[in-house]
Amino acid sequence: MQQIVVDLSISPDEWIKLYQGAARDVHARARDGRSVRFPARILSPFFLCDGIHGSFKIQFDEQGKFAGIERL
Numbered sequence: 006m007q008q009i010v011v012d013l014s015i016s017p018d019e020w021i022k023l024y025q026g027a028a029r030d031v032h033a034r035a036r037d038g039r040s041v042r043f044p045a046r047i048l049s050p051f052f053l054c055d056g057i058h059g060s061f062k063i064q065f066d067e068q069g070k071f072a073g074i075e076r077l
Contacts, residue, residue, distance in 0.1 A: 006072060008064045009035040015048070015057040024049075047074050 011033045015023070022028060023045040030042045043063060051057050059077040 006064050006066060008062055009037070009039065009041055010060060010062050010077065012060050013036050013042065013048075013057055017056045020048075020056055022027055030076065037042065047071060051076060 012032070013029070013033060022042065023031065029045060031045050032040070032042050035041050041063075047063070048057050048061075051059070051061070062075050062077055063071070064073040066072050
């Protein structure tokens, strides 16, 4: 299984736009420098009143499909 680590800071206003479907994907830069795109919905469990902030490890399979996420 492959993985990437991203550091995110998404404000509540930005999250509402993502949640309402204005955008479906989050674009970020992984710690290793890769540009990554993943579905915003995988971040839902981590939303707090101040948005989503922190470092996350995203796991995906050999075909590039989402397999799991955890907050670091």
